[in-house]
Amino acid sequence: MAELVAILATTHHPFYYATSQLPPEQAPPFAAEWVRKVGAYRETLTRARPDVLVMVGSDHFHQLWLDNMPQFLVGKAPFYDANYYNEEREFGLPRLLLKGHEELSAHILREGIDAGFDLAFSNELRVDHSITCPIFTVRPGNDLPIVPVYTNIFAPPLPRPERFVKLGRALRDIIDAWPSDLRVALIGTGHLSLELGGPRQFGEHGPDPDFDAQAVQWIANGDIDGCLASVTLDSLHAPGNAAHGFMDFMLMMGAAGYSKADYVDSLDLFHTMEAYFTWYPNGASG
Amino acid sequence: MSKYLIDKFLFTIDRDPELVERYRCDPAATVEWWETEKANQILNCISGEASTWLSFTEEERDALSVHDHVALFQLGAHPFLTLTLWIAMFERDYPEPLGMQRDFATRLAHFNLPYPDITT
Numbered sequence A: 001m002a003e004l005v006a007i008l009a010t011t012h013h014p015f016y017y018a019t020s021q022l023p024p025e026q027a028p029p030f031a032a033e034w035v036r037k038v039g040a041y042r043e044t045l046t047r048a049r050p051d052v053l054v055m056v057g058s059d060h061f062h063q064l065w066l067d068n069m070p071q072f073l074v075g076k077a078p079f080y081d082a083n084y085y086n087e088e089r090e091f092g093l094p095r096l097l098l099k100g101h102e103e104l105s106a107h108i109l110r111e112g113i114d115a116g117f118d119l120a121f122s123n124e125l126r127v128d129h130s131i132t133c134p135i136f137t138v139r140p141g142n143d144l145p146i147v148p149v150y151t152n153i154f155a156p157p158l159p160r161p162e163r164f165v166k167l168g169r170a171l172r173d174i175i176d177a178w179p180s181d182l183r184v185a186l187i188g189t190g191h192l193s194l195e196l197g198g199p200r201q202f203g204e205h206g207p208d209p210d211f212d213a214q215a216v217q218w219i220a221n222g223d224i225d226g227c228l229a230s231v232t233l234d235s236l237h238a239p240g241n242a243a244h245g246f247m248d249f250m251l252m253m254g255a256a257g258y259s260k261a262d263y264v265d266s267l268d269l270f271h272t273m274e275a276y277f278t279w280y281p282n283g284a285s286g
Numbered sequence B: 001m002s003k004y005l006i007d008k009f010l011f012t013i014d015r016d017p018e019l020v021e022r023y024r025c026d027p028a029a030t031v032e033w034w035e036t037e038k039a040n041q042i043l044n045c046i047s048g049e050a051s052t053w054l055s056f057t058e059e060e061r062d063a064l065s066v067h068d069h070v071a072l073f074q075l076g077a078h079p080f081l082t083l084t085l086w087i088a089m090f091e092r093d094y095p096e097p098l099g100m101q102r103d104f105a106t107r108l109a110h111f112n113l114p115y116p117d118i119t120t
Helices: A016-021 A029-048 A085-091 A100-115 A129-138 A159-178 A209-222 A225-232 A245-258 B003-014 B018-023 B027-037 B058-064 B069-075 B079-092 B099-107
Strands: A002-009 A052-057 A072-075 A078-084 A096-099 A118-121 A146-151 A185-191 A265-271 A273-277
Touching: A002 A029, A002 A078, A002 A129, A002 A159, A002 A245, A016 A029, A016 A129, A029 A129, A029 A273, A052 A129, A052 A159, A052 A245, A078 A129, A085 B079, A096 A129, A100 A159, A100 B079, A118 B079, A129 A146, A129 A185, A146 A159, A146 A245, A159 A225, A159 A245, A159 A265, A185 A225, A185 A245, A209 A225, A209 A245, A209 A265, A225 A245, B003 B018, B003 B027, B003 B058, B003 B069, B003 B079, B018 B079, B027 B058, B027 B099, B058 B069, B058 B099, B069 B099, B079 B099
Parallel strands: A002 A185, A052 A146, A052 A185, A072 A118
Antiparallel strands: A002 A273, A072 A146, A078 A096, A265 A273
C-alpha cells in the first residue's frame, strides 16, 4: 500500500513569491526572516522524500463560478496549468504547468464517493495560487505529480467545519488504502484570521491575533475536539470576512488525527499571520 | 436584489484586462453596455445559449456606475471580487504600497459585525 509520509498544513500567502525574489536592498524588513522560515519548512517536506503530492486548496473565483459551484472537487487530469492573469497582475505569480497523477485521482474519487462524499471532478482544471503558493514555498522545483483537491471556503452556503474534518480523515484513509508503493504527501493551505475587501483588511497584524494564537494551539496540539467546540460557520465571521479559509486547516487536522504536529512555526506579518505545520504519520522517515 | 449579477459583473470585468481599463475610465457606459450585452451570458455554456431574466436593480446599477465600493459592500457584493478589481483599477493612483487597500478599508470603517450577507 501507499505510504502517507507527510502532512503539511500552512497558510498560503500570494505575496511570498515576489517578496522572496527581491534583492536585499529592495526587500521589506520582514523578508529575510520569512524566506528563512519558508526554507526551514521546505525541508520538512524534502526529508519525507515524497513521490506524489495531494494538494488541498480553494479556487478564488478563477475557474469555479457561482453558476456551477462544487463544495469539494478533485482534479483528474494528466496536467494542470496554473495561475491566472489577475494573479500575475496582483501578485507577480508566474504561470506554471504541473503534472497530474490520474491513477491516484481516480482512486480518491472512487473511494471518496463510496465513503459518502459526492465529490465533483474536473478533467481540465487550471489551478490557482492556493495550490501554487505551496509549490513555490515547499517544492519550488515543481518536479512531482499532484492531485488537486478544491474546497469551497469562499462562496456561501459552505459545508460546515465538521465536514472538512471528516473529509480530511477520509482522505487519509483513502491514501493509506491506495494499492501503490509510492510515497504520498498531503499538503493543504488555508488561512488564520483574515479580512479581504472589508474594513479590517491590511492592518498591522491579522484582524484577530487572539484567534490566531488559539488556532495555532489547536493545530499544533491536534486538538480537533477543542477546535470543533469553538468554530462554527457563524463564529468564523469574527476573525475576518475571509477566515472561513481556516476550514482548510481543519481538513488537515482531520487528516493528521489527534496528534501533535512534529513541526510548528509561525510568523506574524502585516495583515495576516503565516503558520507552518508538519506531521509525519509514520514517524519522521528520513 | 441580485447579488449574483453584481458578482458576475465584477468577476467578468476583472478577468479581462481591456474591460478593467474600460470600467476604470468610463464606468457608467461600461455598466450599461455590460447589462445589455453580457449580463445574460451563461459563462460555462457554449455561446448561443443565454439566460433571459437577469438585470440590475436601480440601486445596484447606480453603485457600479459610480465605482461606489461602500454601496457594493452594503448590497452584499462578494468583497474578494470587489477588492481584486479595485486593486487592478486604482492601486496605481496611490503613491504608497497598500495605500489603496487601506483607504478602501477606511471608507468601510462604519460597518460592524455582522457584515451584510454575501450569500447568493
